[in-house]
Amino acid sequence: MNIKMLMNMQRNLNERILREHNLKNEELYKKRLLAFLVELGELANETRSFKYWSMKPASEENEILEEYVDGLHFVLSICLDLGIEALTLPTERTEKEDNDIITDHFLGLYEHTSKLAEHRLIESGLLLFEKYIILGEALGFTYEQIEESYLKKNEVNHARQDSGY
Numbered sequence: 494m495n496i497k498m499l500m501n502m503q504r505n506l507n508e509r510i511l512r513e514h515n516l517k518n519e520e521l522y523k524k525r526l527l528a529f530l531v532e533l534g535e536l537a538n539e540t541r542s543f544k545y546w547s548m549k550p551a552s553e554e555n556e557i558l559e560e561y562v563d564g565l566h567f568v569l570s571i572c573l574d575l576g577i578e579a580l581t582l583p584t585e586r587t588e589k590e591d592n593d594i595i596t597d598h599f600l601g602l603y604e605h606t607s608k609l610a611e612h613r614l615i616e617s618g619l620l621l622f623e624k625y626i627i628l629g630e631a632l633g634f635t636y637e638q639i640e641e642s643y644l645k646k647n648e649v650n651h652a653r654q655d656s657g658y
């Protein structure tokens with residue numbers, strides 16, 4: 494996964510959205526945190542990893558991946574807001590994990606993201622990215638799948654701006 498490219502694409506998309514909607518980037522940090530938390534909830538819902546009361550299986554892998562990369566758009570945006578210029582992938586790979594561990598990953602991300610509202614620290618942004626990549630691996634996604642799906646959704650997001658979304 495070429496994160497430098499993804500960060501550049503994210504920067505371009507965000508600048509475009511700012512222009513189209515006549516917004517200033519400074520106004521958006523907290524909204525982006527909430528948008529990320531909402532995406533995280535949508536992702537958790539698609540995985541159904543916490544639905545101990547239900548026998549219904551998780552959504553198709555691709556639907557889960559689509560929710561995951563929506564979240565990645567906001568993680569990258571938050572990192573850019575924090576002034577992060579370079580991100581690196583975790584040094585160790587994480588195996589696909591069971592629902593108990595996935596639940597812990599989700600809760601860890603909620604807690605960490607909530608703190609980012611008050612503590613706008615570069616290290617916290619770096620950790621957010623790392624935690625989110627680890628969640629993606631724990632859900633069974635490869636870096637190649639994540640990049641491919643990100644590129645597709647980024648294009649959709651541009652197309653939506655073209656059509657006055």
Ligand SMILES: O=c1ccn([C@H]2C[C@H](O)[C@@H](COP(=O)(O)OP(=O)(O)OP(=O)(O)O)O2)c(=O)[nH]1
Pocket residue numbers: 506507510562563564566567570646650
């Ligand atoms: O400044 C921004 C704002 C949004 N996005 C992207 C992230 C995500 O990929 C998409 C928003 O999520 P989604 O596609 O779920 O949009 P929605 O408006 O919530 O869609 P729907 O009404 O279909 O749920 O826009 C950015 O990249 N930068």
